[in-house]
Amino acid sequence: MIAVVAVLGMVAGACGKSTEPTPGTSKPPTADLEGGTLHMAMLADVTAAFDPQKEYYSVTWEYFRCCLLRTLMSYEGTPTDEGGAEIHPDLASDAKQSDDGLTWTFTIKPGLMYAPPMQDTEITAGDFIRAIERTANPKANVGGYSFYYSVIEGFDDFAAGTADTISGMAAPDDHTLSITTTSPVGDISYRFAMGTTAPIPPDAEGERMGVAEGHDRNYGRFLVASGPYMFDGSDTMDFSADPKDQTEAPGYVPGRQIVLVRNPSWTRESDQLRDAFPEKIEVRIGGDNDDLYNQVAQGALDFVVDGAVPPEKIRDYQTNPDLQDRINIYASDAVRYVSFNLAVPPFDDVHVRKAVNWAFDKQGFRQLRGGPSVGEIAGHIMVNSLEDNILATYDPYPTANAAGDVAKAKEEMKQSVYDTDQDGVCDAPECKDILTITDREDPYSEQMALLKQFLEPIGLTLDDKQLERGTMYNKCNDANSKHALCAGPGWGKDYADGVTFAEPLFSSAGLWESCCNYSLVGATADQLKGWGYKVTSVPSVDDDEATCAALEPGDARFKCWAELDKKLMEDVVPWVPYLFDNSVDILSDNIKNYSFDQFAGLAAFDSLAVPGNTA
Numbered sequence: 001m002i003a004v005v006a007v008l009g010m011v012a013g014a015c016g017k018s019t020e021p022t023p024g025t026s027k028p029p030t031a032d033l034e035g036g037t038l039h040m041a042m043l044a045d046v047t048a049a050f051d052p053q054k055e056y057y058s059v060t061w062e063y064f065r066c067c068l069l070r071t072l073m074s075y076e077g078t079p080t081d082e083g084g085a086e087i088h089p090d091l092a093s094d095a096k097q098s099d100d101g102l103t104w105t106f107t108i109k110p111g112l113m114y115a116p117p118m119q120d121t122e123i124t125a126g127d128f129i130r131a132i133e134r135t136a137n138p139k140a141n142v143g144g145y146s147f148y149y150s151v152i153e154g155f156d157d158f159a160a161g162t163a164d165t166i167s168g169m170a171a172p173d174d175h176t177l178s179i180t181t182t183s184p185v186g187d188i189s190y191r192f193a194m195g196t197t198a199p200i201p202p203d204a205e206g207e208r209m210g211v212a213e214g215h216d217r218n219y220g221r222f223l224v225a226s227g228p229y230m231f232d233g234s235d236t237m238d239f240s241a242d243p244k245d246q247t248e249a250p251g252y253v254p255g256r257q258i259v260l261v262r263n264p265s266w267t268r269e270s271d272q273l274r275d276a277f278p279e280k281i282e283v284r285i286g287g288d289n290d291d292l293y294n295q296v297a298q299g300a301l302d303f304v305v306d307g308a309v310p311p312e313k314i315r316d317y318q319t320n321p322d323l324q325d326r327i328n329i330y331a332s333d334a335v336r337y338v339s340f341n342l343a344v345p346p347f348d349d350v351h352v353r354k355a356v357n358w359a360f361d362k363q364g365f366r367q368l369r370g371g372p373s374v375g376e377i378a379g380h381i382m383v384n385s386l387e388d389n390i391l392a393t394y395d396p397y398p399t400a401n402a403a404g405d406v407a408k409a410k411e412e413m414k415q416s417v418y419d420t421d422q423d424g425v426c427d428a429p430e431c432k433d434i435l436t437i438t439d440r441e442d443p444y445s446e447q448m449a450l451l452k453q454f455l456e457p458i459g460l461t462l463d464d465k466q467l468e469r470g471t472m473y474n475k476c477n478d479a480n481s482k483h484a485l486c487a488g489p490g491w492g493k494d495y496a497d498g499v500t501f502a503e504p505l506f507s508s509a510g511l512w513e514s515c516c517n518y519s520l521v522g523a524t525a526d527q528l529k530g531w532g533y534k535v536t537s538v539p540s541v542d543d544d545e546a547t548c549a550a551l552e553p554g555d556a557r558f559k560c561w562a563e564l565d566k567k568l569m570e571d572v573v574p575w576v577p578y579l580f581d582n583s584v585d586i587l588s589d590n591i592k593n594y595s596f597d598q599f600a601g602l603a604a605f606d607s608l609a610v611p612g613n614t615a
Helices: 058-068 125-136 155-160 289-298 311-319 350-359 362-369 406-413 444-458 469-476 499-506 525-530 542-549 555-572
Strands: 037-042 092-097 103-108 169-173 176-180 229-231 257-262 280-285 327-340 375-377 434-439 462-467 490-492 575-586
Touching (some): 103 125, 125 155, 125 169, 125 176, 289 575, 311 327, 311 575, 327 350, 350 406, 350 444, 362 575, 406 444, 434 444, 434 469, 444 462, 499 555
Parallel strands (some): 037 280, 434 462
Antiparallel strands (some): 103 176, 169 176, 229 257, 257 280, 327 490, 327 575
């Protein structure tokens, strides 16, 4: 997850460098960059084995957008200043909204076929209905997508099992898809650019879920591609067999490797949004962060997907003229933060949460990630682009050099019931050995040591659990884990609107949809009791979120999100946001072109050109 994340930047020509967002130029000639094998590495696997209805993770979203899945609408895999935030028809040829704003009609491009073994099957309108029905199915969807589609008429009834169909979706013919919503929605096109809406092909038996039938838990292992790549060996899958007897494509081995090869059904003429430069993409899963970046420097690897470039590497690449064209630093639409569980003492007390905000050494956290190059200090929650920069200079907990202020933290702590003698030090038993979840990879262990250091003067001590990244997110997302702090997450927009922060992170929907309200904001008394908490109430911003979401795009909506952000920072205080993230990538000498995908917040994998690199 992290869901974590969308970032800017395209590099002209071969590669580029910047410490600020840098405009790119037009795309280079395609023929000169095609071919070769791109060698990448990932520290951790994707979170849900490539199941489109379960994956809520930016890394997987890039694999879907660039390579494996096409959707009704999609993006170009470029930065904002190159149109990367703009939505474009993909499998649809056009989209029209009715005069009352309630019905959208998409025309599906004819003659587009799935990857093997379904290369003789055309993509048709009913395949999108199948995908949304699977998104509504609680047995198949645990990724947190459903709240984006509840606006479709009948979606919630189908999800609850009280209706046999989603009444607001219809396919009058193979190339026409109609979507009716319960209220006017101006961003349906953005919602139908998410991987969960990608078409699912039918099977020969006519099962409701098509080739996904019988794969509620593991459809990602049997994924049928519609993009320029497919898992190696996809042609060996046999959907005529009973689901329990079907064998998955060997190109993806969880925890070990991902191998993507050309989808022979895809043509460049039918797809204006993807470069698809590499002939093949090989990805190793696992390893040591520093070692992987050493391999990139040596040319043994081309790119690390999910790592953190070591600070010394950033310095080397920025200062060495021979390396400066190998580093890419671009501003991100993502935030890094530490979240409080508002149902776990002492963080059920807002004064304790505010005290931590005052004590927090944001500058130190940034230095451990690599210094100013990795991002701007964050003074609030939602990234500025989603609020039209209304809060660009806002910070309710300002400290000198953003290094924290223990004196102000103690003044705040004195107001807490957990400071029994009002000396500014949390001294109740709940202040000791606070269960804290974090990532085990660099630089999180160093950040954890610093966190312990600046919390100790205000009486808070931590019992930290450093976990593999996917496990960390699962634990942070599990209300039953009773964690008090999550110190590893990051979050970026799902698309260019504040609802993509507010609803999944701070509404009750982010609880019952299983993602990603780690603070339990908006939890009901019954929910808290069911999870075994003694705390009986926590703040809610559901009404505020609904008010903003109902507004038309424009100044009023921007202002509404900014006001909600201020309420969260000053009254609710679910987080310490510490960094508006930059993306930092270093590239091997093999890579001849680089682009950044604004949608997923990662390099556009299909634009990492390695012509002639077949080793």
